[in-house]
Amino acid sequence: MPRHHMRYAVIGTGAIGGFYGAKLQRSGLEVHFLLHNDHAHVQRHGLKIYSKxxxxSLPAVHAHVKSATIPVCDVVLIALKTTRNYLLEDLLPPWVADHGILLTLQNGLGVEPRLAQLVNPGRVILGGLCFICSHRGAPGEIHHQDYGSLTIGAYGDGYKPQGVTPLLETMANHWRQAGVETFLTPDLGYARWKKLLWNVPFNSLSVVLSATTTEMVTNPQTRTLARDLMEEVQQAAASQGVAIPTTDVEQMLHSTATMAPYVTSMKRDYDHKMPLELEAILGYPLAVARRKGVALPRMTMLHQLLQHMDRHNRHSGREVPGETPAVAPA
Amino acid sequence: MPRHHMRYAVIGTGAIGGFYGAKLQRSGLEVHFLLHNDHAHVQRHGLKIYSKxxxxSLPAVHAHVKSATIPVCDVVLIALKTTRNYLLEDLLPPWVADHGILLTLQNGLGVEPRLAQLVNPGRVILGGLCFICSHRGAPGEIHHQDYGSLTIGAYGDGYKPQGVTPLLETMANHWRQAGVETFLTPDLGYARWKKLLWNVPFNSLSVVLSATTTEMVTNPQTRTLARDLMEEVQQAAASQGVAIPTTDVEQMLHSTATMAPYVTSMKRDYDHKMPLELEAILGYPLAVARRKGVALPRMTMLHQLLQHMDRHNRHSGREVPGETPAVAPA
Structure with a gap:
């Protein structure tokens, strides 16, 4: 099919879906955006992208408030926060059971197998890893501060490597023509685990310690802890047949130490009292490793700590109602 | 020696040393208090104990600003916070090398062997575990809110059990006559490790999670984590030849769940921006277990997290000077 006849659907028009969808539409593709809160505004005024x-601006976009009105598309981008995945079944257009390529731009591990459960066998599922700093502004506005690249790989059962297929090459072409720096990976599982190598220690510890990346790699204790956590990610990956070389660990610690201090995405969610993406970053990786008999005490402990912090952060206060804390005996 | 001729020295006249020392003096013993900030006030006005x-009041006490003026005593109580143990060498009266029984009322593990290094071989060293809620008020004032018992055991090299010696019986007699509920333990090491069974999870997690004991044992994830940590304390103790039965773990979880919600002593120190007793609660136990080849990932991780939090808590802020945190790529 000629490129300009390609139709995209974007499920979740936020900082990721809104940004990439707008780039695709600007490049001449037909894009259908599913929105919730901002629907009326975007239908009237379109989207505005503030980008480095x-x-x-896209004054006119196809804005949908329900997936039922989205016509059959060639590609469906999934760009919800993984914490809202319980909505997926309702948000996916009914025709995806039989039509369209699914490309998830979500974080962490386990998002592709979850999609596979929701559609008929044989549907093409791709995983996209976004390396981007962007956030939502006023209704219909997205701010893109830095980076913006995309790495795409094909998903096969259990993250079995699928190689670089012709379909991936075609997809990459679309994205590159839309001005998105695009990389292809023959092994989506490796790419996802390698991203976890960074996300597990730095997203998690940034919330527990209220620290920037620079603080975490500068302080000797937390640097050691970050390395210990990375080794657990290596073990978890190995339990799934994915070999992460130790040079990846060292290189990632080094590059984190030399980059500008960052507030991680999980810390940003925490500061905005949003739910944390714990299942995709910790829960799912822990569960698949556990099924292979691999215990990961540090990652388990992080998960336990963060579940507690997440719950308290999103609820009113930390006090136990009706009880007055006393001072403990020494 | 008749009881009323006994002389006590108190090194560190705070919430613990001031309280117990005052009780001893009130019962007729001669007590010498070493003080720093409050010395002038206490010399003039004495001590005032507000107790449940x-x-x-003790209008007149022997108040010393330097240990050099303290006469030779029969018993020296060590009641400094363990975080100030680097001062011990200077604060112990020179005659303790050859005279007097040392009785440390400090928290955690490793305080007795530290004392043993500072005095000549053969000095009697006792360990006391205080179960008390008390805190300092205005200069010379101590508030005792709850509990108040003391458990004493004799220290032998490597915490080898010493049994209940006649000396311990004599000591217990002194304390009971001073109105202190006193227990004797034949195995100081077991008593110290058993106290760590509670202090390791609940002191530590209360700071990391900013939570009360009730919250920690009520939330299923943190309750599991507390139990996992207790099992590591069991392993550490076992590496030192100390058997902590699993019934101790279950009983402690149960009693913590049924008691009133507490702010632990470490959380209180944290909230007052005081140094945390990390070495006595985590560092020393981890070090002796490591020397026996026992790795304790959760306790190690707690130690790493708390060292970071402690340092940041006591210093001005959490920002890295001259650098502006950016937002991390997704």
Missing amino acids: DGDF | DGDF
């Missing part, structure tokens, strides 16, 4: 690569 | 068992 140049601002642009 | 009845308030009392």
Whole structure:
């Protein structure tokens, strides 16, 4: 099919889906956006992207408040926060059971197998890893501060490596013509585990310690802890047949130490009292490793700590109602 | 020696040393208090104890600003916070090398062997475990809210059990006559490790999670984590030849769940921006277990997290000077 006849659907028009969908539409593709809160505004005024690569507006977009009105598309981008995945079954257009390529731009591990459960066998599922700093502004506005690349790989049962297929090459072409730096990976599982190598220690510890990346790699104790956690990610990956070389660990510690201090995405969610993406970053990786008999005490402990912190963060206060804390005996 | 001729020295006249020392003096013993900040005030006005068992004043006490002026005593109580143990060498009266029984009322593990290094071989060293809620008020004032018992055991090299010696019986007699509920333990090491069974999870997690004991044992994830940590304490103790039965673990979880919600002593120190007793609660136990080849990942991780939090808590802020945190790529 000629490129300009390609139709995309975007499920979740936030900082990721809104940004990439807008780039695709600007490049001449037909894009259908599913929105919730901002629907009326976007239907009237379109989308506005403030980008370090140049601002642009799309005065008219196909805005949908329900997936039922989205016509059959060639590609469906999934760009919800993984914490809202319990909505997926209702948000996916009914025709995806039989039509369209699914490309998830979500974080962490386990998002592709979850999609596979929701559609008929044989549907093509791709995973996309976004390396981008962007956030939502006013209704219909997205701010793109930095980076913006995408790495795409094909998903096979249990993250079995699928190689670089012709379909992936075609997809990469679309994205590159839309001005998105695009990489292809023959092994989506490796790419996802390698991203976890960073996300597990730095997203998690940034919330527990209220620290920036620079603080975490500078302080000797937390640097050691970050390395210990990375080794557990290596063990978890190995339990799934994915070999992460130790040079990846060292290189990632080094590059984190030399980059500008960052507030991680999980810390940003925490500061905004949003739910944390714990299942995708910790829960699912822990569960698949546990099924292979691999115990990961540090990651388990992080998961336990963060579940507690997440719950308290999103609820009113930390006090136990009706009880007055006393001082403990020494 | 008749009881009323006994002389006590108190090194560290705070919430613990001031309280117990005052009780001893009130019962007729001669007590010498070493003080720093409050010395002038206490020398002039004495000590005032506000206690749930009845308030009392000691208008005249022997107050010393330097240990050099303390006469030779029969018993030296060590009641410094363990975080100030680097001062011990200077604060112990020179005559303790050859005279007097040392009785440390400090928290955690490793305080007795530390004392043993500072005195000549053969000095009697006893360990006391205080179960008390008390805190300092205005200069010379101590508030005793709850509990107040003391458990004493004799220290032998490597915490080898010493049994209940006649000396311990004599000591217990002194304390009981001073109105202190006193227990004797034949195995100081077991008593110290058993106290760690509670202190390791609940002191530590209360700071990391900013939670009360009730919250920690009520939430299923943190209750599991507390139990996992207790099992590591069991392993550490076992590496030192100390058997902590699993019934101790279950009983402690149960009693913590049924008692009133507590702010632990470490959380209180943290909230007052005081140094945390990390070495006595985590560092020393981890070090002796490591020397026996026992790795304790959860306790190690707690130690790493708390060292970071402690340092940041006591210093001005959490920002890295001159650097502006950016937002991390997703």
